[in-house]
Amino acid sequence: MYWTDAGTKFNRIERSHMNGENRKVIIPSGVLGAPRGLTLDLTSKKIYWVEQHANKIGVADLDGSNRVTLISNHNLLNQPARLAHYNGYLYVSSERTNNILRCEDDGSNLILFRRTRDIPDGVTVVHPGMQTGSNSCSRNNGGCPQLCLAVPGGRVCACTKNDTTDCLPSVVLVPSTLQCRLAS
Secondary structure, three states, rough: OEEEEEEEOOEEEEEEOOOOOOOOOEEOOOOOOOOEEEEOOOOOOOOEEEEEEOEEEEEEEOOOOOOOEEOOOOOOOOEEEEEEOOOOOEEEEOOOOOOOEEOOOOOOOOEEEOOOOOOOOOOOOOOOOHHOOOOOOHHHHHHHHOOOEEEEEEEEEOOOOHHHHHHOOEEEEEEEOOOEEEOO
16 A cells, blocks of 8 residues: 655655555655655556645656656646546646646646536546456455455455544454454
């Protein structure tokens, strides 16, 4: 999994396995403005992100190498918030202008794709062709009672945990039986 960390102390992009192990910073602080949205192109093994306050769209290999700014300070790109990649295009939401923009995934031909009535908080492309593949959790939830987290070479079972604001006790996984029980 990949995520942006944009705050007062760090502005970076990180990744880890679904269970949180093998966490790694792939684009470090000091290189980015405030990264907001990101999207992956698994076919070309690229990660794209927007830097909202710097009005930029960037791209790199999935390991963070070969980092390039695709678009910077274009008149249409005004506080980009989220983006999605599909079929050679990037779709970008702009919070300031209520627009959805589109450009080719090399950053060329940026256009106004749609104007919305309200602020578009995000943009997602859903297509049957993007819903392929399988992993150790694909069948029968990987044999896990609650959560099945796919990791390289297999899966890790986990239980949901409730914090104190839920007023419910924590639940833990008993590895030997793969059963969830209340924490003692």
